Amino acid sequence: MATLRLPYLMTAAVSGALFGAGLYVSQMVDPLKVLRFLDFTAIPSGGWDPSLAFVIVPAIFVMFVAVRFGRRRSAPLFDTEFHEPEYNKIDNRLVGGAVLFGIGWGMSGICPGPAISLIAFQPDGLWLFLAAMLAGSLAGGLILPSGHRRRLADARR
């Protein structure tokens, strides 16, 4: 199985390590800093922290270049195909999911990446949050399968 070969797993490890380093260096690992970005009410008083925008824009730019480069190749280095999402319709599930995630993110300042990287520092309440996040994800998975396959079939038409 290709996904169990060493180069494949090394790539996953290097990517994960770069991601973790990036989350700490950018301080997106700090939920309170993320909340200070999301708090637009602080803009008039000058207390707003725009750092998050300075994280996501260069990240998108680097990835954009990589995607461009990848388009000229038929396959990634260690697999037979690029696993690009096939489904491209904007549906209620996408928007509804984004709304619910937006509420959770606004309540906590924690999105899934920082939630995992915070394991390195174990702040109080983190395991509770992670357990709830996993439970939420599993619950979401329960309502997915049949509809998801049908949508994929639709997308291929």
Add this chain to the structure above:
Amino acid sequence: MEAFSPLTATLGGILIGLASAVLWLGNGRIAGISGIFGQLLPPAQTVVWRLVFLVALVGATALTALAFPQIGVGGAESAQLATPPAAWSLPTPVWLIIAGLLTGFGTKIGNGCTSGHGVCGLARLSMRSLVAVLVFFTVAILTVTVTGIV
């Protein structure tokens, strides 16, 4: 009030971009953390690389904090989660459980989070990701405004 940190933010953003680029060009996979985390349990057949990715992510977070403690939280400052606004009179665990459930459920049915839609999706010029990003950023900003959590 912590200060705006454009330099470390940009440097960290480049690292996150490189992380996504490595996984895409190496393995053809989207570095979306909610997806990698959400498919850790069976029936997923690709659990091993996901686990390797997440362990490396946590390890590198810890190591960079040790190497550069002056950057801030996790290094010289201890990390802490947000506490619910006093006006809502909810215990912190309840608040965190609700936030965690919404985050897990929402990213699952919406197929992505800040990394999958925000970084990888926008870089792929996906319309679905653009819509998701606009919606979850707007809703998160409104949520902070309404709850007054900061």
